[in-house]
Amino acid sequence: MSQLDQQVAGRLTRFYMLALAVIAVLAVSGLLFIKYTISTHYDDSRIVNVAGRQRMLSQRLTKLAMLRIEGLTTADTVSFDSLLRSWSQSHIQLRNGMLHMEKEYVVRKSSRLDSMFTRVAPIFESIYQSFSRINDPKRTSDEKKAALQIILRDEFPFIQQMNDIVFQFDTESFDQVKRLEQIEWLLTLATLLTLLIEGLFIFRPVVNHTRHVVRRLARSEKALQLANNHMEITNRELESTNQNLAASNRKLVETQQELLRTTEEKYQLQLAEDTIRSAALLEGQEEERRRFARELHDGIGQMLTGLKLHAEKLKATSFTDEKQRTRFAELCDLIGDTIQTTRQVSYNLMPSTLSDFGLGPTLQLLAEQTTRSSGIPISFTGPNDAKRLSPATEIGLYRITQEALHNALKYAEAQTIKIMLQQNAHKLVLSIEDDGKGFALKPEPASEKALPSNNGLENMRTRTRLLNGDFVITSKPKKGTKIRVSVNLSDNLN
Secondary structure (H helix, E strand, O other): OHHHHHHHHHHHHHHHHHHHHHHHHHHHHHHHHHHHHHHHHHHHHHHHHHHHHHHHHHHHHHHHHHHHHHOOOOOOOOOHHHHHHHHHHHHHHHHHOEEEOOOEEEOOOOHHHHHHHHHHHHHHHHHHHHHHHHHOOOOOHHHHHHHHHHHHHHHHHHHHHHHHHHHHHHHHHHHHHHHHHHHHHHHHHHHHHHHHHHHHHHHHHHHHHHHHHHHHHHHOHHHHHHHHHHHHHHHHHHHHHHHHHHHHHHHHHHHHHHHHHHHHHHHHHHHHHHHHHHHHHHHHHHHHHHHHHHHHHHHHHHHHHHHHHHHHHHOOOOOOOHHHHHHHHHHHHHHHHHHHHHHHHHHHHOOHHHHHOOHHHHHHHHHHHHHHHHOOOEEEEOOOOOOOEOHHHHHHHHHHHHHHHHHHHHOOOOOOEEEEEEEOOOEEEEEEEEOOOOOOOOOOOOOOOOOOOOOHHHHHHHHHHHOOOEEEEEEOOOOOEEEEEEEEHHHOEO
């Protein structure tokens, strides 16, 4: 029986695979061709619409030009400049073979359409130059009237030739549909012919062979019946054994589930501990920065200010040596620069505007200061009078912005940077976008580390996670980088 099974299975497999392969190739080929043709026909319909619109736009521009020269008003409020630009761009794109609208449409043109666009080009250029002269406020009234005469002279030939172009586009699109119908008929006939050949030379021999096999199987049925009686007795014995095994399996599954539950609880506990440790470390860092900034401002800053005042008093002293006067002036300038640097360092460590005015004004000031220090334009868009957040939320978002600006200036070599802040009653979205080198994103690890690392991106992710927010970074090589942080404000308002 084993050899018989293999013989029948082998013959059926070969015949059916051959038949199905031929039918599949024909069906897939027809579907792909029809899909491609329908797609191109949709694009052709869009192109025909745009080409037909050119006639309407030229007539509309002519009407607006006549009304402008006569000094009459109209209910048509469209801008003459935008209408002329749209008309010109559409014509040039149709002629060049690529239409840019909601997407790019390839204009498939025959040699006849190319020659038709070539013939209409001088008329289009003459009308376009005349419209431009009418739109030019520096032109005199006589020059504009002369331009209008040229437009009226060339408008009818232009509309007539554009009609021919539209009809030619429509004719070629219709010809493609007719070719699709012919090919579809050919594919249908080929499929029917394939089915007829398969019925005569494949399925009929298979049926005869199967009938012969069934007869041989019937003779062996009696022998199988005796064997089944013996198998029934054996199955009863196996059933009792299987019941015992099922009970053991249930206990094993329960043990595995308990182990998984324990492991999950341990993981969640460890993750919570790591999060608390991260929050404590970041809070310690901010507190140390706050203390150091206060010491810089109140300690060293005050001493430097006093030193500057004493130096200012010594300016009234007359110096006998010009070199001494010059060195003293340089010393005063150095003291001033040191005071300014100390203030800047103190502000960077903990900006006072963050606690006084909130996140929006602080980010605005950060963008302006970074623009002055780096020479790269940094813009900020966002509310300056939004509802105050909790101190931890404001300092966390401010540090994320600082880190993003640092990365964009130091590594991305960006030329422009945009900071955008959006806030409503329930949600806050902060995004930092640059036009720098970008980079290829690596997949995030399955289990994130809660402790902050030296990597700037990981620091930003950690701060966002501590705010119960979402951190998304988008970047591609030579396409710039965008960082987006969204925070739910239900638990973060002041």
